[in-house]
Amino acid sequence: MSQPAIAVAGAAPFKGKRPATRSFWRNVLRRLLQDRFTMICFGVLMLIILAAIFAPLIAPHDPYRTSMARRLIAPGDARHWLGTDELGRDLLSRLIYGGRLSLFTGFTPVLLATLIGGALGVIAGYVGGAVNMLIMRVIDVFYAFPSVLLAVAISGVLGAGIGNTILSLTLVFIPPIARVAESVATQMRAQDFVEAARATGAANWRIVTAHVVPNVTGPILSYASSLISVSIVLASGLSFLGLGITPPEPEWGLMLNTLRQAIYVAPLNAIIPGAMIFVTSMCFNLMSDGLRSAMDVKQ
């Protein structure tokens, strides 16, 4: 469409955030704060995150220090509250330190995938045509793999390590996020207010940043927040298979992997690290659910 170069008198270029957008997010925040269930989850998560950040101050023992004499002590011990692992390392300390890697490898892929997938989706949806075709067909190919299989395949080929875990999970999460972004951005392109912006001569960059991105942000955030829990379970799962974090680093999935050998001797010790993965993933999921209902304007 040709864009008539008419300068509308008095139509000063728009600066700053749109007030409507700000009040929407303020409403969401207000509803979230009123949701007691969500706030409890938030509290539990903050506890785990703070414990991980301040691990050196909180952990009662050195998480790397082994002791052959103190192997697989059952939980409830006076010195080792949650017992020790197969090499005599203090479980509680390793769980506290383990939060660092587990949260990092769980959260980073979703963040990266949201940025990359979101950008790809917005470009595909807004530009349309051949560009859309090209981007979305490539996305479709990666979407044609079961997600766990794709993560295992990439990690398996590249080898263990933090970087490879993050890379493989990012690749797993880009396609679904890009699809969400693309479908919303495509709808936006046909909206009257985007047409109007184009008619007044707004540049593409202007339209994308002022109209498309603010409208795509909500659905993407809502979807990406639900992926954090999946990502934490998958990242620890890769370590559990021996494809993620490498020993002797403390990480919940890896701890579960090494303690699995002791499942008949010390079942309680073997199960404890998984409970941490469960609680964390559950809290993220419930919070994402709370966020979704807080953003649901229809309610």
Place this chain on the structure above:
Amino acid sequence: MLIYVLRRILYTVPIAIGVSLVCFALIHLAPGDPLSSIIPEGASPETVAQIRTAYGFDRPLPVQYLKWLGHVVTGDFGTSIMTRRPVLSEVLPAIANTLTLAAAAVTFGFLLGCAFGVVSGYVAGTPTDRAVTAVSITGVSIPHYWLGMVLIVVFAVNLNLLPATGMGEGGSGSFGFGWDSLQYLILPALTLSVIPAGIIARSVRGTVAEVRKQDYMQTLYAKGLPGRRVFVHVVKNALPAVLAVMGLQLAQLLGGSILVETVFSWPGTGFLLNNAIFTRDLPMLQGTILVLAMFFVLINLLVDILQTAVDPRIKRA
């Protein structure tokens, strides 16, 4: 309808080619020489070059890809480096075992998910609904490999009711419908069913709540239809969407069972993949991933076609 099916199948062809490209590329992404595990240490450069030629690694990549694709299309997935047997003859029995596990898990998941979903969809918005929803969220967020360990501790170690791992004495060859075999299936299938159960419960809840909001529900009640007859209408309208979710979950489980198979030493594709990764048996890895991904594409295709055939509301665009 026929035209729709044909178009949908045609649309799958480029996806399948893309998938094969990714599987091919995976091997070349691998750090180090893909032949490093078969070339003996201290081999002379001539021997190395000979092996490279024998495996076709000396040719340009596009040529290698087309040659490989030609073999794959005719059912030749190469030879496993570790077992020296054709990859396909290793993958097919493993796929059968994984399918058995996945089908059992989806059946459990469907029953659990429908029960939870229908209850919470009928009472949408009440505290009961919130409680049921919380349970289904638990299903989606639980690390299933950990749940498997917990189930082993409870049912195999403490109660001594069910076997902890494996597939029974005869392995997959003598697996049948008797208790001797099925008792090995219960724990892994239950473990694997929590994710589909959670997802199916969510989608059933949404669909049932949606259907019950429709105007014709008022009409059905107004003309005096008893509750259970109305329920039949709810089921009829909700079923296509739920079946589609179930099909997609079955497809996801084909690849998603690797963690559970590891916990329970179930001799399926996950087990095969795990072995292939740690022995760096790249042809095996490539073949297993390709077969699984193709199954995934195929099931997605079938689900799409079936859903369109069953539900006239979906436009055959």
